[in-house]
Amino acid sequence: MESSFMTSMEKTGRPSELYIDLHVKYIQSLDTKKDDLEYWLTEHLRLSGVYWGLTALDLMNNIDALKREDVVKYVVSCQHDNGGFGGHIGHDPHISYTLYAVQILITEDSLEAANVEKIVEYVASRQDRQTGAFTGDEWGEIDTRFSYIAISCLSLLKRLDAIDVKKAIEFIMLCKNFDGGFGSIPGAESHAGQ
Amino acid sequence: MHGRKRVKPTAEVEKLRKEKEASKIKEYNGIVAACFEKKNKCEYDKEAFMLTTKILSQNPDFYTIWNFRRLILLNEISSDSSEEEKQQKFYSELLFLQEVFRLNPKSYWIFNHRRWCLDTMPDPDWKSELDLVCKMLDMDARNFHGWGYRRYVISKLSCIDSDAINICRTEFDFTTTKINQNFSNYSAWHQRSKLLPKLVKDEQFDDQEKKNLVNREFELVKSAFYTDPDDQSAWLYHWWLIGREIRHISILGAYYDPQNRQIILAFDDEVGMLVPFQVACKNDTSQLKVVEGHWRSVSSDSDVRMHGFVWIFTLDMENDFVELVVTVRPEWIVSSHSEVKLFRNVQMNCHIGQSFKQEQDILLLMSPQTLTENTAILSPSPRFREDILPMTMQERIECLKCEIATVKELLEIEPESKWCLQTLTILLRELKYISGLNAKEAMNFDEEVITICDQLINLDKLRTKRFEDLRSKAIFETATSNLIQTSPDVPQEIVFKDNISLILEQFQFTLTSRNLTLIPTPSILLHIRILDLSHNKLTSIAFLSNLIHLQEANIRNNCISSVSGVNNLKFLRVLNIQSNLIESWGVIKNGFVKWQGGECKVYVSGNPFIDEAAGSELKWETEMNEVAR
Numbered sequence: 001m002e003s004s005f006m007t008s009m010e011k012t013g014r015p016s017e018l019y020i021d022l023h024v025k026y027i028q029s030l031d032t033k034k035d036d037l038e039y040w041l042t043e044h045l046r047l048s049g050v051y052w053g054l055t056a057l058d059l060m061n062n063i064d065a066l067k068r069e070d071v072v073k074y075v076v077s078c079q080h081d082n083g084g085f086g087g088h089i090g091h092d093p094h095i096s097y098t099l100y101a102v103q104i105l106i107t108e109d110s111l112e113a114a115n116v117e118k119i120v121e122y123v124a125s126r127q128d129r130q131t132g133a134f135t136g137d138e139w140g141e142i143d144t145r146f147s148y149i150a151i152s153c154l155s156l157l158k159r160l161d162a163i164d165v166k167k168a169i170e171f172i173m174l175c176k177n178f179d180g181g182f183g184s185i186p187g188a189e190s191h192a193g194q
Numbered sequence: 195m196h197g198r199k200r201v202k203p204t205a206e207v208e209k210l211r212k213e214k215e216a217s218k219i220k221e222y223n224g225i226v227a228a229c230f231e232k233k234n235k236c237e238y239d240k241e242a243f244m245l246t247t248k249i250l251s252q253n254p255d256f257y258t259i260w261n262f263r264r265l266i267l268l269n270e271i272s273s274d275s276s277e278e279e280k281q282q283k284f285y286s287e288l289l290f291l292q293e294v295f296r297l298n299p300k301s302y303w304i305f306n307h308r309r310w311c312l313d314t315m316p317d318p319d320w321k322s323e324l325d326l327v328c329k330m331l332d333m334d335a336r337n338f339h340g341w342g343y344r345r346y347v348i349s350k351l352s353c354i355d356s357d358a359i360n361i362c363r364t365e366f367d368f369t370t371t372k373i374n375q376n377f378s379n380y381s382a383w384h385q386r387s388k389l390l391p392k393l394v395k396d397e398q399f400d401d402q403e404k405k406n407l408v409n410r411e412f413e414l415v416k417s418a419f420y421t422d423p424d425d426q427s428a429w430l431y432h433w434w435l436i437g438r439e440i441r442h443i444s445i446l447g448a449y450y451d452p453q454n455r456q457i458i459l460a461f462d463d464e465v466g467m468l469v470p471f472q473v474a475c476k477n478d479t480s481q482l483k484v485v486e487g488h489w490r491s492v493s494s495d496s497d498v499r500m501h502g503f504v505w506i507f508t509l510d511m512e513n514d515f516v517e518l519v520v521t522v523r524p525e526w527i528v529s530s531h532s533e534v535k536l537f538r539n540v541q542m543n544c545h546i547g548q549s550f551k552q553e554q555d556i557l558l559l560m561s562p563q564t565l566t567e568n569t570a571i572l573s574p575s576p577r578f579r580e581d582i583l584p585m586t587m588q589e590r591i592e593c594l595k596c597e598i599a600t601v602k603e604l605l606e607i608e609p610e611s612k613w614c615l616q617t618l619t620i621l622l623r624e625l626k627y628i629s630g631l632n633a634k635e636a637m638n639f640d641e642e643v644i645t646i647c648d649q650l651i652n653l654d655k656l657r658t659k660r661f662e663d664l665r666s667k668a669i670f671e672t673a674t675s676n677l678i679q680t681s682p683d684v685p686q687e688i689v690f691k692d693n694i695s696l697i698l699e700q701f702q703f704t705l706t707s708r709n710l711t712l713i714p715t716p717s718i719l720l721h722i723r724i725l726d727l728s729h730n731k732l733t734s735i736a737f738l739s740n741l742i743h744l745q746e747a748n749i750r751n752n753c754i755s756s757v758s759g760v761n762n763l764k765f766l767r768v769l770n771i772q773s774n775l776i777e778s779w780g781v782i783k784n785g786f787v788k789w790q791g792g793e794c795k796v797y798v799s800g801n802p803f804i805d806e807a808a809g810s811e812l813k814w815e816t817e818m819n820e821v822a823r
Contacts, residue, residue, distance in 0.1 A: 041252070187388055189342075
């Protein structure tokens with residue numbers, strides 16, 4: 001696959017450099033697509049979208065293409081009293097969006113804008129101390145992706161002490177499969193995402 | 195959306211589309227706003243429920259609305275008088291879910307809600323759920339959500355069904371059906387891998403039944419990979435079925451260096467230290483006393499958490515003791531991967547003679563002690579697939595030989611099959627490991643693996659590096675077999691050959707022009723003074739940090755772009771890194787910046803940064819003088 005891509009580059013004269021300006025403009029335009037139904041149907045992914053867009057911009061050394069204050073204000077407005085963040089303003093808290101929030105705030109050097117202690121509390125409360133597994137939210141879905149999210153989040157906040165790491169690992173190991181990969185719960189098929 | 199071709203419409207068509215879209219947006223946003231208003235006011239009424247139905251039919255990923263819907267349902271059933279009424283509500287809910295599922299067979303939220311319904315309703319019908327999931331898997335045999343849901347339903351059924359053993363068997367047979375329908379049904383093979391051990395346990399097979407079962411498994415797998423040698427599923431299942439022995443970590447040797455007051459511990463695996471290995475000493479009074487000091491691995495300057503093959507302990511105190519003891523326990527180390535373990539408590543000691551002269555380069559060998567708690571070596575019980583069929587070592591060897599023959603047969607029909615070739619490397623290496631061979635026999639295995647790797651490097655362009663590394667491992671093992679021997683105490687472990695630190699021939703090591711891409715176990719080269727690895731494909735010399743006695747190293751004509759790895763090599767006098775990929779003087783300076791040796795000649799011509807005409811060696815001396823200062 002790699003080699004055929006290279007030849008096609010030579011053959012078709014496709015770009016050989018990264019068109020950063022265009023990529024930046026594209027990311028900036030994403031919040032303007034209010035005429036598309038799709039924009040509204042994906043409101044629950046708004047916070048995730050900010051993370052993906054901002055990180056891409058940062059990688060291209062264009063972090064200021066999105067205004068820092070606006071980003072921080074938006075992220076903070078997604079935090080609930082229990083510390084968790086929702087996918088958009090008013091959307092229910094979930095561990096996934098909580099990680100995105102932390103990642104965005106750290107990228108913007110603005111962690112203190114949110115209630116960090118509450119975040120730690122929320123993420124820690126997602127762990128089932130018996131099994132070591134993590135739920136996504138109060139509705140109880142268990143998945144090793146949430147283990148990753150919890151550990152990543154608390155690691156960024158330097159608060160791994162808030163959870164039982166050993167138990168967390170035990171649970172993850174139960175999800176190891178015949179092919180060496182890991183699934184979402186014990187017995188589940190290996191998935192690259194886990 | 196992905197995959198949709200962009201066709202430029204006419205202005206008229208475009209205008210109509212935009213208007214339609216705008217009205218859809220207005221309607222949708224209206225419903226959502228109304229729903230949120232209800233939610234924020236905690237109004238769990240029929241209108242709210244209808245709003246959630248409208249939203250979720252269009253947008254089943256809107257998780258917050260599912261949450262709200264559940265709150266409404268909970269509120270409703272709490273006011274219901276009869277179980278019948280509650281049941282009815284959930285039936286409707288399940289029907290609704292089926293409709294939404296049709297549009298979105300892979301949405302996590304839909305499955306979550308369905309499970310919640312079944313877990314919450316008074317009397318869930320698990321049998322009908324099983325039927326449903328069968329249909330699901332008929333439609334798409336690879337939908338992992340479907341398989342996951344099936345496992346969930348089965349687990350519920352097995353709780354209420356007294357015939358639980360039968361369920362394992364029927365599920366197992368289900369995977370057989372699915373596999374026979376399509377050999378590349380990865381989900382089915384995966385499921386089978388979970389059920390097979392369970393089946394053996396539940397049905398309490400005797401040895402003969404186990405053998406029959408396993409033989410049938412091998413037959414099934416064989417027909418699968420003979421039918422489609424390119425499909426990974428059967429091969430991966432095959433690898434699992436055959437399995438691998440857990441490797442023992444060995445301590446190759448432990449030494450005490452009185453002049454530098456250091457203990458040197460060489461492992462054959464890159465280990466991390468969870469708990470500092472205990473060092474103790476004895477005086478004439480024969481009271482064991484803890485020795486203060488600090489451990490670090492040779493790979494790191496300061497961070498004690500860094501993994502390494504060789505660990506060095508520097509004593510805080512002077513050599514006023516008679517005996518030195520170091521202890522390592524399995525729980526104090528973390529190995530490089532889960533199939534490699536230290537299996538016993540290790541204790542090494544040495545005696546320091548009082549009239550000992552502090553000569554350079556003398557290492558006192560620390561000898562292993564038999565520990566009373568190690569009366570039985572803490573060895574793993576056999577071994578591969580013992581959860582299905584425990585085998586004696588001899589049976590295991592026969593099994594491997596049989597499978598090697600099977601795969602070689604297929605290779606004759608399909609000489610370019612990457613899977614056949616890679617499987618052979620795995621089988622051959624496993625057979626080599628468990629067979630207890632002499633040097634010549636071991637070398638034959640290595641050579642066969644090397645030949646296969648050469649073929650794979652040609653055939654599998656996407657994974658060349660993997661096979662170059664495997665090849666390098668085999669080559670290195672053959673080349674270093676004269677430096678080590680089987681441990682006399684523990685046959686699964688290796689140690690340095692007796693007196694290796696004193697035998698002059700063991701001080702040189704040459705392995706050139708072999709396309710080596712890595713040095714897998716650099717600690718084996720601990721005692722090497724003169725090294726020649728020229729004309730290979732090494733990309734890093736970080737491994738040199740393990741060769742603490744190194745005086746001369748020839749790494750010319752490789753692919754090195756960094757000079758990290760020489761910091762601790764105090765005795766290094768000559769380093770030849772000609773014709774590599776070093777891009778600047780800075781790289782070389784960085785390599786030596788913390789170096790504490792005396793004087794070292796570094797040969798650098800033929801690297802990208804060298805301008806041959808400009809008197810490069812002179813410039814180098816100037817640069818090095820600066821560093822030395």
